[in-house]
Amino acid sequence: MKSTAANFEDNAEKALADDKLKAALSKLSEGFPAKRREAADRLPEFESLRDQARDIKSHVLANLDFYLEQFEARVVESGGTVHWCRTAAEARTTILRICRNAGAKTVTKSKSMIGEEIAINEHLEHHGVEPVETDLGEYIIQLRHEPPSHIIAPAIHLSKEQVADTFRKSHPHLAPERALEEPRALLEEARSELRQKFLAADVGLTGANMLIAETGSIALVTNEGNADLTYSLPKTHIAIASLEKIVPTLEDATTILRVLARSATGQDMSVYNTFCTGPKRAQDLDGPEDFHIVLLDNGRSKMLGGEFHDMLRCIRCGACLNHCPVYKSIGGHAYGWVYSGPMGAVLIPNLIGLDEAGHLPNASTLCGKCEDVCPMRIPLPRMLRSWRTQQFEAGKTAPLSRSLLRAWAFVTARPWLYRIMVAPAVSALAALGRKGGRFRRLPLAGGWTKHRDLPAPEGGTFVSRWNRGERPGEKKP
């Protein structure tokens, strides 16, 4: 997908002016965080499970080559093929080649953020293969030609009325009198459309929540069961995954599943948790005849061992989005690329460059809520700050901010200078503001006073007044 991350400010302004989005986001922020809290409270070992999950992925990242090779060997033993792809372009070419070899006209697809990252749908369409999203949310936004706005709830920015509208426009056979007010009716409408597509598809394209090294299996997690129909009905199954999705054992996979659903939606478990291993065997009743794994690097190996190494632990649960006050204000599209929220603000510059995505790490108060809820304990605020440091050191901080910051730093590192220079300015401001108590407008403070008044300083500085012996007493009774 083409990035608009460089236009973050405009994107955010548009998002803030969108009342429908505001309503949708307020529903999200009432729902997911409370459910996560309840799920975590119900499970006494939740915090220690987080530690275990973190340790599993940290161990994997320290031994990634070993586990990837083990995984490939097991996939080959079970009759599948692993395709190693360095870039998004390589992955697209590989997937199209497999589709062509399978003579594919349509490809059903279950939700995959890697699919978004490599823009596989556009590529397939462009080459005459029709991709059909089968996750309800993804199906809706595919009809609307929109990117997902959330990594687990791709259509969270839409109201059910907007969805009904979309279905009426896109499903020409739909009778005008057919009621679409209830979510259930929308679901049934999508299901009846999709059933035919599932049966007709030549290739099923899925993501993978995890790759399991000891068995060569992939884990698929959904609440709709659509991934199961996607991979098991067509003759060919292609799973796309980035290489950090690996875990050593089935036991490790189940540990991560236990924190994944609780962190994501507050469920104890997602509804469908499937492990697929290789193509259909002689004794199997169903399943694909061909099984391909497209393993994508696309910048991950460069993150190993660096400042953003820990980001590779991410399991894409969306908890950091659900709890982020910035995400909850502007939604996912404002970030301008595939990912969003705190994980997006850290990951996107790694994948498309800091020049393009430079706003994202800055658009955060570093409030720490994301790290607080991250099941993998990824130090997201530290990494947001790392990007800022890289920007500053490369001279890419906005010139005015940079000069003001450096001036403030110069003065504050020399407290004597601070006393001589800042104190008189503050006294002047205090004198001006004493009567009203606050300023509605102030030169050079437009950023502040656009939405809020500025409380006037009381007058004098504490340090000088104290050291002059001033000791105001308690209030009079």
Place this chain on the structure above:
Amino acid sequence: MSETPARQPSIGLFATCLVDLTRPSVGFAAAKLLEDAGCKVSVPGQQSCCGQPAYNSGDAADARAIAQTVIRVFEGFDYVVAPSGSCAGMIRHHYPALFENDAKWLARARALADKTHELTSFLVDVMKVDGLEADYDGVVTYHDSCSGLREMGVRDQPRALLGQVSGVALKEGEEREACCGFGGLFCVKYPDISGRMVDAKVDDILATGADTLLAGDLGCLMNIAGRLQRRGSDVRVRHVAEVLANMTDGPSLGEPGDESKK
């Protein structure tokens, strides 16, 4: 948690630049609370800012220079106390990170970090303050500032202290732990996003029906007070230290000064 110090501990009061420049009352209140708790309070003249604006803007070199000044000035005290979770968090957690590759300064940064505390948590956890003599007639709600809560573990301490103030009724907001949208330079760099965040915070405060908002960080308080007042609310806004120290005679944040008061 440490034992209550046996002898009168010496405190370097790190006022923070916001308190120093805009609301000295908070500094006086903090000093009084510490003295009443049995501490010997000093306010070094060679203090200014903790360096957080530089640090969070990626200017690590300047942040280090400021940190070195703070370390030199404050390392001689038994404890360093700040009426701010954010600035105390900067010293406690981020100064050591700044000197990761400088063994000599790292040792000094760590030593200072270990004895640096946010005011209310210091009073409760270290000085075991009990039986404050203060009264405040009002229904208050409390905003948990992000760094205090998540970096310094400040949540129960200010509430425990408020429980000792006669006349105070505490009405908690649902979203008391949500960020108010201040974020230092964030609020002027992304004013509209910040504006949406502080609006949500104000909604939550108004929903409690409280007449007073308290918190332990002046940055958040100025932000929230500014938005409350822009929306025409008469909820009063004060730093929690002012109430705890029984020093609430002066105007609250953004309230007109004495001479124009009725």
